[in-house]
Amino acid sequence: MSLRGTIERINGSLVVARFEAEPRIGDLVEVGKLGLMGEIVRLSGEEAFIQCYEATSGLKPGEPVIDTGKPLVAELGPGIMGTILDGVERSETKLWELTGPFITRGARILPLDRSKRWGFEPTVKQGDKVTGGDILGTVQETESFQHRILLPPGVEGTIEQISRGSFTVEEPIGTLKTATGPVELRLMHTWPVRRPRPFKERLPLSIPLVTGQRVIDTFFPVAKGGTASIPGGFGTGKTVMLQQISKWADADVIILIGCGERGNEMADVVAHFPELTDPRSGRRLIERTVIVANVSNMPVSAREASIYLGITLGEYYRDMGYDVAVMADSTSRWAEALRDISGRLEEIPAESGYPAYLSDRIAEIYERAGRVVTLGSGQRVGSLTLLGAVSPPGGDFSEPVTTHTLRYVGTFWALDQELAFRRHFPAINWLRSFSKYLEVASQWWSKYERNWDQVRAVALGLLEEAAEIEETARIIGEKALPDEQRLILLVAEMLREGFLVQSAFHEVDKFCEPEKQAALLKIIVDFYSLAEPLIRHGIPIEKVRELDIVPELMRLKEREGIKPIEEARIEMKRQIERLAKEYEVAPR
Numbered sequence: 001m002s003l004r005g006t007i008e009r010i011n012g013s014l015v016v017a018r019f020e021a022e023p024r025i026g027d028l029v030e031v032g033k034l035g036l037m038g039e040i041v042r043l044s045g046e047e048a049f050i051q052c053y054e055a056t057s058g059l060k061p062g063e064p065v066i067d068t069g070k071p072l073v074a075e076l077g078p079g080i081m082g083t084i085l086d087g088v089e090r091s092e093t094k095l096w097e098l099t100g101p102f103i104t105r106g107a108r109i110l111p112l113d114r115s116k117r118w119g120f121e122p123t124v125k126q127g128d129k130v131t132g133g134d135i136l137g138t139v140q141e142t143e144s145f146q147h148r149i150l151l152p153p154g155v156e157g158t159i160e161q162i163s164r165g166s167f168t169v170e171e172p173i174g175t176l177k178t179a180t181g182p183v184e185l186r187l188m189h190t191w192p193v194r195r196p197r198p199f200k201e202r203l204p205l206s207i208p209l210v211t212g213q214r215v216i217d218t219f220f221p222v223a224k225g226g227t228a229s230i231p232g233g234f235g236t237g238k239t240v241m242l243q244q245i246s247k248w249a250d251a252d253v254i255i256l257i258g259c260g261e262r263g264n265e266m267a268d269v270v271a272h273f274p275e276l277t278d279p280r281s282g283r284r285l286i287e288r289t290v291i292v293a294n295v296s297n298m299p300v301s302a303r304e305a306s307i308y309l310g311i312t313l314g315e316y317y318r319d320m321g322y323d324v325a326v327m328a329d330s331t332s333r334w335a336e337a338l339r340d341i342s343g344r345l346e347e348i349p350a351e352s353g354y355p356a357y358l359s360d361r362i363a364e365i366y367e368r369a370g371r372v373v374t375l376g377s378g379q380r381v382g383s384l385t386l387l388g389a390v391s392p393p394g395g396d397f398s399e400p401v402t403t404h405t406l407r408y409v410g411t412f413w414a415l416d417q418e419l420a421f422r423r424h425f426p427a428i429n430w431l432r433s434f435s436k437y438l439e440v441a442s443q444w445w446s447k448y449e450r451n452w453d454q455v456r457a458v459a460l461g462l463l464e465e466a467a468e469i470e471e472t473a474r475i476i477g478e479k480a481l482p483d484e485q486r487l488i489l490l491v492a493e494m495l496r497e498g499f500l501v502q503s504a505f506h507e508v509d510k511f512c513e514p515e516k517q518a519a520l521l522k523i524i525v526d527f528y529s530l531a532e533p534l535i536r537h538g539i540p541i542e543k544v545r546e547l548d549i550v551p552e553l554m555r556l557k558e559r560e561g562i563k564p565i566e567e568a569r570i571e572m573k574r575q576i577e578r579l580a581k582e583y584e585v586a587p588r
C-alpha cells in the first residue's frame with residue numbers, strides 16, 4: 001500500500017508534507033518529482049515531517065510525496081562484502097560508475113546486484129525442518145569470505161525443495177512448506193536498520209578481542225562482543241587506531257562506518273583501504289570488509305542513518321556465527337546530525353543543543369553489541385564488537401557525546417592531545433582510560449603469563465606513581481628527588497618507550513603478538529624488581545641508568561619474536577649482578 005501526499009514546506013533536509021491519510025513514523029518516502037529518499041521522523045496532526053537523505057535544493061511546495069509503507073531496510077545477502085556503501089546502502093562505487101563522482105539525486109540503484117550469479121551450495125535437504133536463523137547453505141562470496149545463507153528470522157517450516165547451483169539474489173533457491181503455505185527461499189532478505197536483529201541468548205563476554213596493540217590488549221582490553229569508545233581531539237590518532245584494529249584484530253568481518261561530513265575524512269580511508277593486505281590470508285583486507293561512508297555530497301541526515309546500516313550489517317554477519325568488529329568514525333558526527341534534525345524539528349534542546357534523547361540513542365546503539373547464541377537450531381555463537389570514535393570539540397571530554405558514551409561502554413581509550421603532540425602513539429592516556437573486561441582478559445592472558453594480573457598491576461602502579469613524582473619534579477627538579485623515586489621515573493620511561501609507544505608504521509612493531517606483549521611487560525617489571533634493592537642499598541641511580549641493558553630493553557619491541565627478550569633477560573641479570581658486586585651488595 002502506498003500513500004500519497006503533497007509537499008507543504010521545505011527547511012533544508014526537512015520536508016513537511018500533508019498526506020491523504022495518516023502515514024507511519026519510520027516509513028520510507030519518495031519525495032518530489034525526483035523521488036528523493038526520505039524517512040518520516042514525526043507526525044503532527046495531518047502533517048508529516050520527512051527527513052530527506054538527499055539534497056533538497058530545487059524541491060518545491062506542491063510536489064508529490066509517496067509513502068512506500070516500508071521502513072528503511074538493509075538488503076542482506078551476497079554482494080555486500082568488499083563494497084563501499086553510502087548511509088542508505090546504495091553502493092558508492094556502482095553509483096559512481098552510473099552518474100559520475102557526484103551522485104545524481106534520486107538515482108535508484110538497488111543495493112544488491114540483481115544480475116550477478118552466486119554459486120550456492122545447500123547444507124539442508126528436502127524434508128529438513130528449519131527455523132529462522134538456520135543456515136540453508138553457503139556462497140563463497142570472496143576468496144576470504146564464506147557467506148552463510150540464513151533463513152530470515154520469524155520464518156519456519158519444512159524444506160520442500162532446495163537446489164544447488166548458480167543464482168541471482170532474487171531467484172528462488174528452493175521452497176519451504178510453512179503453516180501458512182509455501183514460501184520461496186532466496187539468497188537475500190531485508191531487515192529494518194533501526195530494529196536490532198533478534199538472537200536466542202546473550203552470552204557472558206569471555207574472550208578478549210586481540211588487536212596486537214599493546215596498550216589496548218594489555219592495559220585496556222575490549223572483549224569480543226564488548227564496546228569501546230575512543231574519544232580524542234583533532235589529530236590524536238582516532239582514525240589510525242581504528243585502521244590498526246581493522247587490520248589486526250582477530251575478527252572475521254570488519255565494518256567501517258565513516259560518519260564524517262568532510263568527504264576527505266573518509267576519502268583517505270576509502271582510497272587506501274583497498275590496498276591493504278590482510279595479515280590473516282595474505283589477500284586483500286577489503287575482501288572481508290564493508291565500508292559505509294558518505295563520501296558523496298549527501299546531507300547530514302544520511303550520516304544519521306549510516307550508523308544503523310553499519311550495525312545491521314554487523315548483526316547479519318554475527319548471525320552467521322562470525323566475530324564481527326564494527327567501527328564508527330566518528331559518532332560525534334552522527335550526534336551532530338541528530339542535533340541538526342532535532343533543531344529543524346524545533347524540539348527543545350538540552351545540553352549543547354543536542355536533543356534530550358541523545359543519551360538514549362547512544363545507549364541503544366551500544367546495546368546492539370554482544371556475544372550471542374544466534375537464532376536457529378544448534379548453538380551457533382557470533383559476536384559484534386562495537387568501537388566508536390568520539391571527536392569532542394576542543395578535546396574537551398566534558399561535552400555531552402563523550403560523557404554519555406562513557407556511561408554505556410565497557411572500554412574507554414582516552415586519547416590525549418599532549419601525548420599526540422609529543423608523538424607518543426597510540427596517544428591513549430593510561431591514567432584516564434579504563435576497561436571493564438579485565439577479569440575476562442586476565443583468564444585469557446594467564447596462558448602466556450601466570451601472574452599476568454600482578455605484572456600488569458605493578459606496571460600500571462609504577463606509571464601512576466611516576467605521574468605524581470613528575471608533579472613534584474616539576475617544582476624541585478628531578479635531581480633533588482630521592483633515588484628511589486628517580487628509579488620509578490626511569491622505569492616509567494622504559495614502560496612508555498619500550499611498551500606503550502607502538503608505531504602503526506614500523507615494520508615489526510605495528511603488530512605485537514600476545515606472547516611477546518606478556519614477555520616485554522614482564523622483563524621491564526622484573527628490571528624494576530632487580531634494580532630497586534640496589535638503589536635501596538645506596539647504589540646511585542646514575543649507575544643503574546648507565547647500564548647498557550636499559551636502552552636495549554626499550555628497543556626489544558622492534559625485534560622479531562620473543563627470543564631476543566629471553567636473551568636480554570640473561571644479560572639483564574648479568575649486568576645487575578656485576579653492579580651489585582661492584583658495590584658489594586648481595587643481589588636478590
Ligand SMILES: Nc1ncnc2c1ncn2[C@@H]1O[C@H](COP(=O)(O)OP(=O)(O)OP(=O)(O)O)[C@@H](O)[C@H]1O
Pocket residue numbers: 232233234235236237238239240241391425426427502503504505
Ligand atoms: N599508532 C600510530 N603510530 C604512528 N603514528 C600515528 C599513530 N596514530 C596516529 N599517528 C599519527 O597521527 C596522525 C593523525 O592521526 P589520525 O588521522 O588518526 O587522527 P584523528 O584523531 O583521526 O584526527 P581527526 O580529528 O582529524 O579525525 C597520523 O597521520 C599519524 O601521523
Ligand SMILES: [Mg+2]
Pocket residue numbers: 238239240265329
Ligand atoms: Mg580521523
